[in-house]
Amino acid sequence: MSKGLFITFEGIDGSGKSTQARLLATLMRDYGDGVIHTREPGGSTGAEDIRRLLVEGDPGRWSPETEILLFTAARRDHLERTIAPALADGKVVISDRFADSTRVYQGVARADLRDTVDQLHTLMIGREPDLTFIIDMDPKVALNRGLARNSGEDRFEDMGLQFQIDLRQGFLDLAKQFPNRCHVINGNQSPATVSGDIQTVIESWLL
Template sequence: MFISFEGIDGSGKSTQARLLAEMLRLQGHDVVLTREPGGSPGAEEIRRLVLEGDPDRWSAETEILLFTAARRDHMERTVLPALAAGKIVITDRFADSTRMYQGLSRGDLRGIVDQLHGLMIGREPDLTFVIDMDPAKGLARAKGRNGHEERFEDFGEGLQSRMREGFLALAREFSGRCRVVDGDRAPEVVAEEIAEIARKSLAWTQKA
């Protein structure tokens, strides 16, 4: 099963991806926890290019190409081999983030994102958790990490607000695989809700 976590910066999706992986491993599942951009050596190199530096370092069009290249390498070297071996793959971000951050944030480029995705990736997750969070709180959390990968946070709260609305719209568009979860609660409470949804989805998948 292929599971992705999406949401604005600071929504807690990385924490929840890790907690779900830990829970599933305790239940005896073989789990690969990965992330985007990144998750393979080549994709991690591209990650440094797109997440560090000045906010205006790349155009949205160039970012789409870079993210797609990273995702292709990630799929070839990490995701597809793990799925073929019968493992559960959990990724912190996938194509939905590119649909939002590059496809909608700085121009109407969603069609280009989807075209490239169809040509070069051709795969959606089986289950996507969209962690919903107030943009101001999420941005404060993200900036509070004091890390080096803050290029998108530096675009400010306006971008985060547009991305939140975009992710919620995306969840409606892909309602068959997306589940919106309120991230503005204690992490363990959020994790319990996610674990229950994941257990039901896994049970359905195994029956099918």
């Protein structure tokens, strides 16, 4: 490719988006393109430090407002250190979450702060993905899956089922807001079938 391509994966906790991001990175590498597989919060040294503050600990550890600032700080470092340099080199960047997660988690599901999220994004990030996959699945199934991982990074899962239901609706509404880049994929299928659906979209999009 003559220019970089920025692809993101979004969805509720336990939806399988991390698995699909990894599978797509493997697929894109088979095509011979330089591929960077990354994640949020994280993806750079500074952002990984902030990640631990966000995904570990008590659900009430931070207010939604504080979370927005922490996520934005992590995202800025991620953008500077990882995403922007890779795109400038013409690479494909595949990120497990980006700004859409903050729009939904802190902007809608936790509090009515979408305007604050968007203002900070414009000021400090100023970059949208080229293509976004929203992995949509049953919130109860996804929550049980997420909690079963027992990863220690389950602060948002600990906010309960209703929170996951609100997140799902937030992501579906977001897909309607950005129809040109957002593709909703049925996550209530086998990982191989989900991956096939994503590959179909990628192939048609690149053509």
